[in-house]
Amino acid sequence: MLDRIKASLPSLAPAEQRVAQLVLSDPRRFAQLPVSELAARAEVSKPTVIRFCRSMGYDGLSDFKLKLVGTVSEGVPFIHRSVDVDDKTGDVLVKVIDNTVAAFLKYRNDASTHAVEKAADALLAAYRKGKRIEFFGVGNSGVVAQDAQHKFFRLGVHTVAHSDGHMQVMSASLLGPGDCVVVISNSGRTRDLMDATDIARKHGATTIVITASGSPLAAAGHIHLAADHPEGYDRYSPMVSRLLHLLIIDVLATTLALRIGGAKLQPLLSEMKNNLRSKRYT
Structure with a gap:
């Protein structure tokens, strides 16, 4: 209040x-x-x-x-x-x-408009070059990563989400220049995510981190999208943090969709919607 x-x-x-x-x-x-x-x-x-x-x-x-x-x-x-x-x-x-x-x-x-624009530019560059966009998160943030993958793949993006620390490290090892990885963490102190971010950076991928200001992860990424809120990261049942992370993902997905353009996306989304009609009761 x-x-x-x-x-x-x-x-x-x-x-x-x-x-x-x-x-x-x-x-x-x-x-x-x-x-x-x-x-x-x-x-x-x-x-x-x-x-x-x-x-x-x-x-x-x-x-x-x-x-x-x-x-x-x-x-x-x-x-x-x-x-x-x-x-x-x-x-x-x-x-x-x-x-x-x-x-x-x-x-x-x-929110920093400049940081959002930098992230959108990196995502758009990866999309146009046919590079990969990956989402990493563990625990509660892993659910957000899955939601992000669901939003972005509908835009025709080559994307995947990983919530397992071993898979994140292996996937980061395969990334290269032009690829993007979006790392989501409430605390910004998760060791697996820090390791994967460092590996991705070492291999030339652009790292976008959605996490709390002042955290180790915030300093480790190329682009930091601050997700600061009054809820402590040590709470057993995080609520606001999850919703805030989902909101930031929505902002990124919407910004990317606008930059790709309706002329390219509209036929794709329309066909997808038509193909899904058989999955629903009339």
């Missing part, structure tokens, strides 16, 4: 921004104060405080305070950063969605 407020700051009116800053400065205190004192501290009118709460998607100040208290309370580690033990199903629904939306908004505001 607090991350979403931070991400929404630039789009708020100046008066609502002051209310938002008041929330962020001391959320526990904000939840305890009456609307008159909140308005006085933010130097706004009482209706502005209510309007801010509704701008954030809540029914009003009472609803906003209720959710705010849940956000700043001690959460359940290894499950979700903002969920509390006594949360009702409706609270869980709101918190999980809010957490994801906040991460997406933060990524939208922080």
Whole structure:
């Protein structure tokens, strides 16, 4: 919830921004104060405080305070950063969605367009030269790698995904100049992925890494697509990280598809769709 407020700051009116800053400065205190004192501290009118709460998607100040208290309370580690033990199903629904939306908004505001363009250029060059584009990930990130392979092969790309460390090392050993490998990792500290990235680089392949800033993997790749979020990489059940990685893959796939051009892709995709009709019930 607090991350979403931070991400929404630039789009708020100046008066609502002051209310938002008041929330962020001391959320526990904000939840305890009456609307008159909140308005006085933010130097706004009482209706502005209510309007801010509704701008954030809540029914009003009472609803906003209720959710705010849940956000700043001690959460359940290894499950979700903002969920509390006594949360009702409706609270869980709101918190999980809010957490994801906040991460997406933060990524939208922080993402490096330059890095995405460099990655898209490398992928397009590999595609045009008929080179390989491979996706590496282990555990939860291995599922994202499989999803990436599924998206890219439909564009006519020679691609494969590996989630096994031995296969990654062997495959990286066969890559060469012009090939691309996209390495996905939440922590950026997985030894198998580091080894495979180093081997791919040594053989001249372009390495694109989707991982946390400041991690060893971030420094090991040619192109770093930062995937920073409030969820710790040591959580037992990663949620936001997986969705953020899938989002970045969608951005790359869409950017590549636009650069390839509809004139080339449209007939391919249309034929694929027609051929799949027999697989579905009418």
